Amino acid sequence: MRSRADKPIQTTGFYLAGFVSLVLAVLKLTVIVDWSWRRVMLPLWVFSVHNAAYILVGFICLFFAKYGEEGEEEQPIEGTNLMHGYQFASRLFSLIFVDNLLRWIEGRGDSNWFWLCSGKSEMLVLFGVLGLVAQVFYWSEIVAVVNERRSGG
Secondary structure, eight states, rough: OOOSSOOOOOOOHHHHHHHHHHHHHHHHHHSSSSOOOOOOOOOHHHHHHHHHOOOOOHHHTTTOOOOOOOOOOOOOOOHHHHHHHHHHHHHHHHHHHHHHHHHHHTTTOTTOGGGSSSSHHHHHHHHHHHHHHHHHHHHHHHHHHHHHTTTTT
């Protein structure tokens, strides 16, 4: 099961996160910003957390997909705007989750003016669950398409 037949492994997100982390590292080394190295690596943490949730939820949801016949041709699944929206929401929730996690670890939780990034444990749980729910919605769309194709619809 592939989302695109022409390029099965997409590395653009990793390269983009690495580039942003590199820019933040240069800013830290030139003493323009006074962040911890954990915060400098935030884009790579977000990328890793999002992909871990993607893989975990994907394996769980694919247990509910119907199996095809042996030797059956695999057809790519075209992503809809709704599916892309689920992925965008999951990335956004992963960003807020990791930012809250870093604030909680660094002990800078309550000093922030923006309540979404307060570093409180409630925000950690909320955005962790919302990220997983967005992934479940994404994968349920894929499983629905696969099951429809396997049942002959």
